[in-house]
Amino acid sequence: KDNNFTLNKLDDRIARLEAHERQYLEDLEKNDFDDERKLGRDETELNLEVVQKRQADYKEYRNQLEESGEKQLSLTDPDSKLMKFNDGFNVGYNVQTAVEADSHLIATYNVTTNPTDHGEITETLTEAKNDLEHEIVEVVADKGYQDPKDMANALAAGIIPNVIQRDGDDVAEVEFEYVEATVTDDMLNSKKPENLETCLKAGKIPTAYAGILDSPQIGVRKSYECTASSNIKEMSDEELKQLALQGYFVRDAAKNLVYCPQGSILRQKSLKKDGRIRYCNKLACKKCSHKCTKAAFKEADFNKDTLVMKAQNYKVDSSNHQEDQEPPKTKMKREVKEHKIVTYKLHLDKKKMAQRMCLSEHPFGTMKRTLGAYYFLLKTKVKVEAEMALICLSYNMRRAISMLGVPQLIAKMA
Incomplete structure (x- = not known):
């Protein structure tokens, strides 16, 4: 786990290393004869060099993740x-x-x-x-x-x-994009995937799903596309951070991150069903005493067209910032699109x-307990797939021997 990095983990480590770097630089500026210094000059310079090297490595890892769009970076096994x-x-x-x-x-x-x-x-x-x-x-x-x-x-x-x-x-509800089509009896009675899909999208229940699907309803689903223009987009990183320190969550849409009122970076955690983007940073929030959101951690939900949001119950230090300063206005243009859909009740x-548990848990229990396959030995996805193939083959062979016996199994395979 120490060799696996997320953007939040990298942000946290870089911030800590920057704090250590500032401390070592301050120590070096002190007089050599200052008795308050905890470390000698040579040791301080060595520690500073180590901190700067780690900081450079972590920044390189962060750049890799931001450029690739991936959420994690694993050094031991890049695919894991x-x-x-x-x-x-x-x-x-x-x-x-x-x-x-x-x-x-x-x-x-x-x-x-x-x-x-x-x-x-x-x-x-x-x-x-x-x-x-x-x-x-x-x-x-x-x-x-x-x-x-x-x-x-x-x-x-x-x-x-x-x-x-x-x-x-x-009962569950399933939804398809509605596509008008002429559905014949042969298509309704067919079990080919292409015919099943055509029938379902046209609002017709294939014969194979009689009693499983019912109540087809054709309706309209609305989606909203918004474009925003604001001087926030022209702000530098430092200006965005300064705005956040005034008691706001400020979203950098280009980098897909949010600055919080304490100066921490929140990264995208998930995309909600209603289209909102949830940003979070559990590592930073563990050390933070401010309750600026209702969530246990700083989870800030932004619409695609929202760039700045007031933090809740957050008091700004009036000696450094202007309290209750209005955030920059964002102009939005909203476009509504309609999509025809067809929904079914799935029984x-x-x-x-x-x-289910009697089926799926049995093989995994046998693999781990009997075959001793508690973890993979190989690295990278293609090798792990091959290892898993051998494990499944071994399990199936043992299962077949248990069911039929070796003589009958050999006879069937002949």
Whole structure:
């Protein structure tokens, strides 16, 4: 984990190193005979050199991330990512498996760097569906896979997603972009992905999904595109920071970051469903006593057209700044766009969803306990995929031997 960096972590370390650098420079300016100095000149100069070297390295890492648009940089394995594990956070990969319900054999696997399971159903199950040569497959997954867009893509690909809902309901809503088309009986009765997608986008329920989908509704979804013009855009980094110190969250749209009233940098954490961008910096907020947002950490939500926002319950030091100074005005032009959509009610099979843990957890338990595969030995995604292939093959061989016995397995493979 020490060799994995996020933009927030780099911002925090650079700020600390800059503080150390200032302290060492002040120490060097003191008289050599000053008894208050804690370190000798040679030791101070050595520490200063180390601090400046680390600072240069961290700034280079930060530039790499900002230029590439990536959120993390891992030095040990450049493809791995920091993500949540059962015992906390660690650096690694997210492995998806598709387990066949009757035999508990692994039909396919997928090694990803996505720290969550959102959006992984269609990609993982499409390969399994093609390998098994099934026209329609049904999948059960836990609530971590709940993603309406991914569920819609799965249905269009011939995959029925029984995904546990966070509210415990057995009905989910899926949405498609409406595309008017002439749908024939042959297309309705077809199980080919291209015909399934055409029917679903046209508001027609394919025969394969009878009783699974119902209540098609064609409607309109509005989206808003805003363009903003403000003298904030012409401000330098230092001017933006000075404005933030007056009690505002100031967003630099070009760099996609926010300066907080304490001078810390907040980086993008997530994109909300309503289009707002959430910025956060947990490392800085742990050391901050100001409650400038309602959240436990400084989470500031900005619309695309918002560049400055007043901090809540924040008192400015009147000796340094003008309290309650009005922020620069932002002129906005708003354009409304309408999209025709079609929505369906997707009925989930609760009985099948209840079997999920008995299916998906069994292979992982065997891999870790019996095969000793608690972690990957290789580095980079292509090698980890090969290692995972060997692990899955080993598991499937052991499972097949357990089910059939060696003589019968050899006979079937002959």
